[in-house]
Amino acid sequence: MECSKCKKVGFSKPSSRTLFECDQCNAAFCADCTDSSASEVEVLQLQRRKLIFYCPNCVHLVNDVGVLMSQVRELTGINDLLRKEIEDLTNANLDTEKILKRK
Ligand SMILES: [Zn+2]
Ligand SMILES: [Zn+2]
Numbered sequence: 001m002e003c004s005k006c007k008k009v010g011f012s013k014p015s016s017r018t019l020f021e022c023d024q025c026n027a028a029f030c031a032d033c034t035d036s037s038a039s040e041v042e043v044l045q046l047q048r049r050k051l052i053f054y055c056p057n058c059v060h061l062v063n064d065v066g067v068l069m070s071q072v073r074e075l076t077g078i079n080d081l082l083r084k085e086i087e088d089l090t091n092a093n094l095d096t097e098k099i100l101k102r103k
Contacts, residue, residue, distance in 0.1 A: 001019050001028050002019075002028070003019060003028060003029055003030040003032075003033055004027040004028055004029055004033075004055070005029060005030075005033040005056070006030065006032065006033055008030050008032075018030070018031060020034060020053045020055075021053070022053060022054055022055035022057075022058050023052045023053055023054060023058075024054055024055070024058035024061065024062070025055060025057065025058055027055050027057070029055050029056070033056065034053070034055065034056065
């Protein structure tokens with residue numbers, strides 16, 4: 001196995017040259033090429049990858065998904081507001097046909 005970024009050959013057993021496989025694209029990265037802090041790398045080694053690891057390429061994707069999700073939540077909120085406004089208008093018993101013909 002070699003690092004997808006720097007092409008250094010790593011070892012599969014825990015060491016300073018352990019390669020981590022990305023949970024998203026399965027690319028292997030050495031500790032030097034990940035954005036993980038030294039303590040995060042240690043945890044990954046100790047817990048045998050109980051933490052989900054994303055390589056530098058996929059971290060951006062994951063962040064994008066997070067941004068998208070918050071946008072979706074925002075839009076859902078707007079949607080709820082609009083639905084409520086439509087309900088209010090319906091309840092107000094407005095004659096929409098008359099309003100449209102007024103043009
Ligand atoms: Zn590397
Ligand atoms: Zn990846």
